[in-house]
Amino acid sequence: MENRLSHRLFEEAQKVIPGGVNSPVRSFRGVGGEPPFIVRGRGSRVWDADNNEYVDYLASWGPLIMGHAHPSVVLAVQEAAKRGMSFGAPTPGEVELARLVCEAFPSVEMVRMVSSGTEACMSAIRVARAFTGRSKVLKFVGCYHGHSDGLLVKAGSGAATLSVPDSAGVPAGYAAETLVADYNDLDGVRAQFEAHSDEIAAIIVEPIAANMGVVLPQDGFLQGLRDITKQYGSLLILDEVITGFRVGYGGAQALYGITPDMTTMGKIIGGGMPIGAYGGRADVMEQVAPLGPAYQAGTLSGNPVAVAAGIAMLKSLQIPGIYENLEEIGAELETILREAAQENERPLTINRVGSLLGMFFNPGPIHSWEDVTKSDVEAYKSYFHSMMDQGIYVAPSAFEAAFVSTVHSPEDLELTRVAARKAMAR
Numbered sequence: 001m002e003n004r005l006s007h008r009l010f011e012e013a014q015k016v017i018p019g020g021v022n023s024p025v026r027s028f029r030g031v032g033g034e035p036p037f038i039v040r041g042r043g044s045r046v047w048d049a050d051n052n053e054y055v056d057y058l059a060s061w062g063p064l065i066m067g068h069a070h071p072s073v074v075l076a077v078q079e080a081a082k083r084g085m086s087f088g089a090p091t092p093g094e095v096e097l098a099r100l101v102c103e104a105f106p107s108v109e110m111v112r113m114v115s116s117g118t119e120a121c122m123s124a125i126r127v128a129r130a131f132t133g134r135s136k137v138l139k140f141v142g143c144y145h146g147h148s149d150g151l152l153v154k155a156g157s158g159a160a161t162l163s164v165p166d167s168a169g170v171p172a173g174y175a176a177e178t179l180v181a182d183y184n185d186l187d188g189v190r191a192q193f194e195a196h197s198d199e200i201a202a203i204i205v206e207p208i209a210a211n212m213g214v215v216l217p218q219d220g221f222l223q224g225l226r227d228i229t230k231q232y233g234s235l236l237i238l239d240e241v242i243t244g245f246r247v248g249y250g251g252a253q254a255l256y257g258i259t260p261d262m263t264t265m266g267k268i269i270g271g272g273m274p275i276g277a278y279g280g281r282a283d284v285m286e287q288v289a290p291l292g293p294a295y296q297a298g299t300l301s302g303n304p305v306a307v308a309a310g311i312a313m314l315k316s317l318q319i320p321g322i323y324e325n326l327e328e329i330g331a332e333l334e335t336i337l338r339e340a341a342q343e344n345e346r347p348l349t350i351n352r353v354g355s356l357l358g359m360f361f362n363p364g365p366i367h368s369w370e371d372v373t374k375s376d377v378e379a380y381k382s383y384f385h386s387m388m389d390q391g392i393y394v395a396p397s398a399f400e401a402a403f404v405s406t407v408h409s410p411e412d413l414e415l416t417r418v419a420a421r422k423a424m425a426r
């Protein structure tokens with residue numbers, strides 16, 4: 001691949017942006033090499049500064065479930081922008097987006113818009129602490145809930161990719177308020193609650209863990225968390241920043257039949273624009289200022305242009321058959337990867353729910369971070385670079401996910417099949 005212009009841009013970027021990127025996992029430090037600078041996307045494809053074309057399975061880390069520059073989303077943004085970019089005042093669109101979210105997620109009786117998944121998770125934790133009067137939270141090793149101080153403990157995603165699961169700069173006192181357990185380990189959760197019973201405000205969990213590759217909840221795990229939090233008077237927060245509107249219109253909580261006290265969202269609900277959201281039981285959300293004592297604010301929260309994109313995205317996802325289509329495409333990608341591995345006698349584990357797929361060079365099964373760490377990261381790096389060289393853009397990290405969209409075509413999948421067979425050859 002020609003990368004002259006991207007290389008020059010990366011050189012320039014590193015002079016003025018830490019690591020040359022505005023989010024660490026984009027830096028390719030997890031896989032080696034330099035990132036292409038992307039200049040445009042359309043449908044399932046993106047193009048870089050050197051005009052290399054890629055079939056894109058990154059989907060901006062999840063938001064673009066309908067592909068790049070989806071016409072209805074772009075039109076909504078254009079129309080909204082013409083009416084003004086931001087007012088710092090309530091707007092009709094915010095009410096419509098909030099209503100769409102509450103209708104899709106019955107457990108969400110009220111919802112507050114913010115500008116990122118990090119803000120959503122940080123705010124939800126604060127509200128849970130306000131509601132319960134307790135200070136500790138429990139998270140799971142390898143799960144990632146954004147970069148707020150207390151949640152950068154044994155974190156996944158870029159923190160795991162760059163081996164900083166416990167970030168520098170987080171005071172020990174903050175980290176001490178965060179308890180951890182292993183994903184799918186209910187005994188470990190019970191032990192933490194027995195040791196800290198009336199101190200734990202909430203459990204925050206990815207209902208499908210997608211920041212250590214993709215790790216599925218084992219039968220009974222999520223219900224077990226629901227039972228334990230009820231038993232101890234703690235709240236259950238489902239972090240659906242990735243899974244919300246991804247694995248179904250009602251998210252993972254609908255798929256697994258779990259009713260949390262709070263839910264955090266992001267990515268898809270912004271249609272590619274910066275939106276996060278947190279919501280849940282009315283009695284819990286009544287803690288949020290100006291109604292209650294838990295303060296949270298944001299200049300661009302509920303920004304009308306971003307909200308217009310989110311509304312267009314969610315309305316597009318209401319089209320009958322969308323999720324069945326995503327399941328078919330996701331299943332086809334899984335088959336392609338399994339066949340490529342079998343042909344090359346490579347140990348491969350794939351964990352997939354609909355259009356959300358994780359792959360590990362590892363015989364499996366993979367149910368926790370500990371299992372994930374037994375995967376062959378070097379094999380993933382070489383797979384990654386071969387796929388990129390063949391024009392297939394997958395996550396530049398062994399600890400992330402692949403996302404298919406409604407617009408990945410049979411041609412895209414055929415190109416992927418050819419590339420994967422070569423990328424998995426030793």
Ligand code: KE4
Nearest residue numbers: 023061116117118144145146157241242266
């Ligand atoms: P943001 O602040 O990045 O919008 O959302 C944080 C977040 C919260 N919860 C979950 C389950 C998430 O996956 C994320 C962010 N996801 C990562 C990729 N897995 C963002 C990519 C990046 O950091 O650049």
